[in-house]
Amino acid sequence: xxxxxxxxxxxxxxxxxxxxxxxTAKIGIYGPPNAGKTTLxxxxxxxxxxxxxxxxxxxxxxxxxxxxxxxxxxxxDLKTKSLENPNPDLNSESKEKPKxxxxxxxxxxxxxxxxxxxxxxxxxxxxxxxxxxAKRRAKEATEGVIEAIKWLDDIDGIVxxxxxxxxxxxxxxxxxxxxxxxxxxxxxxxxxxxxxxDASPQRIANAFPQHSVIPISALKGENMLDLYEEMAxxxx
Amino acid sequence: MEIKMNLISEDKxxxxxxxxxxxxxxxxxxxxxxxxxxxxxxxxxxxxLIELTMTEVDDDFSGIEMSGYPSKKGFLNIRKKTRLTVIGxxxxxxxxxxxxxxxxxxxxxI
Numbered sequence: 001x002x003x004x005x006x007x008x009x010x011x012x013x014x015x016x017x018x019x020x021x022x023x024t025a026k027i028g029i030y031g032p033p034n035a036g037k038t039t040l041x042x043x044x045x046x047x048x049x050x051x052x053x054x055x056x057x058x059x060x061x062x063x064x065x066x067x068x069x070x071x072x073x074x075x076x077d078l079k080t081k082s083l084e085n086p087n088p089d090l091n092s093e094s095k096e097k098p099k100x101x102x103x104x105x106x107x108x109x110x111x112x113x114x115x116x117x118x119x120x121x122x123x124x125x126x127x128x129x130x131x132x133x134a135k136r137r138a139k140e141a142t143e144g145v146i147e148a149i150k151w152l153d154d155i156d157g158i159v160x161x162x163x164x165x166x167x168x169x170x171x172x173x174x175x176x177x178x179x180x181x182x183x184x185x186x187x188x189x190x191x192x193x194x195x196x197x198d199a200s201p202q203r204i205a206n207a208f209p210q211h212s213v214i215p216i217s218a219l220k221g222e223n224m225l226d227l228y229e230e231m232a233x234x235x236x
Numbered sequence: 237m238e239i240k241m242n243l244i245s246e247d248k249x250x251x252x253x254x255x256x257x258x259x260x261x262x263x264x265x266x267x268x269x270x271x272x273x274x275x276x277x278x279x280x281x282x283x284x285l286i287e288l289t290m291t292e293v294d295d296d297f298s299g300i301e302m303s304g305y306p307s308k309k310g311f312l313n314i315r316k317k318t319r320l321t322v323i324g325x326x327x328x329x330x331x332x333x334x335x336x337x338x339x340x341x342x343x344x345x346i
Binding site for chain 1: 303
């Protein structure tokens with residue numbers, strides 16, 4: 001069983017090394033609950049597809065996204081799109097005027113439910129949900145976690161979103177990274193919520209030094225150009 | 237109230253298939269035990285454990301808390317060597333601090 005898995009991983013790596021590229025990459029947005037996955041997915045859609053289209057609703061209640069949603073046919077084309085960076089201090093190369101890049105990437109973006117090892121319906125009661133509603137949400141959230149895990153079999157690359165205000169060295173983050181490394185699937189870590197005062201993207205970079213860590217604010221649109229360029233570089 | 241810990245040797249873990257390991261761990265945790273695995277679980281096994289756990293979450297069992305040392309690179313940097321993993325019921329175990337070589341957790345009776 002183990003050797004079968006190892007061969008699969010080696011074949012995956014070989015295929016990637018030989019640049020066997022499909023036309024469109026399926027990119028999963030993964031992370032723990034409330035990291036900002038739906039906000040990032042919406043930001044990508046608003047920027048490159050339709051500013052009035054949402055793939056989901058982002059709220060402060062954990063597990064708001066309980067079904068994976070795939071938005072097919074997104075083209076990240078930075079040659080034709082200027083991006084304003086609301087906080088140029090994040091990147092010393094940033095200018096105050098809108099920036100253009102060179103990257104182009106066709107992708108299907110998959111917004112996934114938050115990964116967790118525990119789901120307690122009592123936690124939802126604190127957000128004002130009735131008990132029946134909280135139990136229903138908890139049940140759907142467990143199904144969502146399973147769905148997110150199953151999607152890993154069909155994904156060509158992932159953006160792992162972490163909340164820069166939280167400790168990044170959680171078992172869930174370590175498991176996702178370990179799985180991607182074992183499968184030979186490229187991974188980018190996006191250190192989200194850098195617009196908050198207690199954000200520390202450097203803590204994430206220190207915890208996972210072997211991976212690209214891009215500090216962003218999906219909500220405010222900060223430093224998105226760097227993320228898109230890294231996505232085009234790693235996932236093309 | 238007493239809390240039971242099961243410290244499982246690497247030899248015992250290696251004698252089990254992946255499915256047996258996960259069932260063994262989850263059965264122990266669901267009965268309120270803290271399970272410590274010498275040699276640990278691979279990241280793929282840990283992901284499967286999360287998946288299996290999610291199928292069994294209900295009003296009484298909210299899931300698991302899991303902590304482990306990250307695996308080490310092994311022979312020729314290809315084969316990874318897993319290290320200790322500790323798993324407990326989410327209602328009883330809470331990891332307070334964790335880094336590459338240290339896990340601090342509070343374990344309390346329900």
